Amino acid sequence: MTYKISVTVNGRAYERDVEPRLLLSDFLRHDLALTGTHVGCEHGVCGACTILFDGEPVRSCILLAVQADGHALTTVEALAPSPGELHPLQQAFWECHGLQCGFCTPGFLMTLVPFLEENPDPSEAEIRQAISGNLCRCTGYQHIVDAVKLAAERRRQAAVE
């Protein structure tokens, strides 16, 4: 048995028939071919599959696609303004070496974009707490923290100008 769902992903409307057991992360990757959302642990621990659900970060591997019916999702594909340009947070990750293999990066970005909206001037402790739900096995987190600081600083400067 399948269910018809209507979802808006990155501003575009989609209608699809889905099995109820289809995970939202698999729906994004397999049905919509939005493979930027990564699937790590598949039980809500590693944070790699983090997306925005009506603007708030959630883990798409422990949501069902049917539950997204009528909701608006944002994935990492929506961040960069154009193919040749990065989102300021992505730019900061690049400059600070906030990624190595890059597998966890989409989840970090989708966790941190709303975090910086809510807290534009975070302390290091607040940044570390904000990323406590995302696992990175390469960086040791230090360069991710540096990237968030840099992005926050640029964001504040841009707001002043």
Next chain:
Amino acid sequence: MKPAPFEYQAPASLEAALDALARHGGDAKLLAGGQSLIPVMNFRLAEPALLIDINKLAELDFIRRDEEGHLRIGALVRQRRLERDPLVAAMAPLLHEAVPFIAHPQIRNRGTFGGSLAHADPAAELPALAVALGARFRLQRAGGDRWVAAEEFFAGLFATALEPDEMLVEAAIPPPPARTGWAFLEVARRHGDYAQVGVAARVTLDDSGRCREARLVYLSVGDAPVVAREAARLLAGQQLSPEAIAAAAEKAAGDEMDPLGDIHATPEFKRHLARVLTRRVLQKAGERARNGANLS
């Protein structure tokens, strides 16, 4: 890791959800936030025949003060809303202080108040907090309801007073007496991980500044929230001196709990954490009670 196939219903009213529960009872699971249920389904540790998705039941998403001054919280309130809600902060500051310890924002954005209570994980914060606050839960079935005190609701490891056809629909939290202070602390290896030990304290002082009533409730040290009754009794009638607090902490961490060890913490280490955290929360709760904070 994908869930086994199941039937799915997303009723638009509480009545329809309760009817579905009455028909399917033991074969069905209610899906609220799904932050514990979907992982165990992904592992296929749970293979319910039917999921009744209650996320459309807007009537269960409320926070209000009732006529008797009790704080009423609907089962479908997301934990993130609990964390941010000004009425919760004013009427149940213990909840306001403790909810940010629940997992991570990604989880709290979906996880619900009622879902965590009904799941009854002994390592979860909300069951222990509900017991500490003296909350009562309304359990509804098609054609009737009943109220159960939080302390009687939790029956053991993932076990509650809920019958297969019942849904926990709301909680009522009584207003605390005057001169009441509160505190919550937990220790986890990483912020948001399951706590190795956590404790919620509430202390009410009398006019002379002596402890009239204390309440200490622990998570992660038993198969349900653990209430340290003897420790609380030791404090009654006492000034909250460092000696009295230390004696209560010793009692609570001694024969009032029986923590199981795991790879990260031996039972003795958990007792040590419980002892230290108990001293800290009692100290803090006592200060707040003395400083005229009259809410818990």
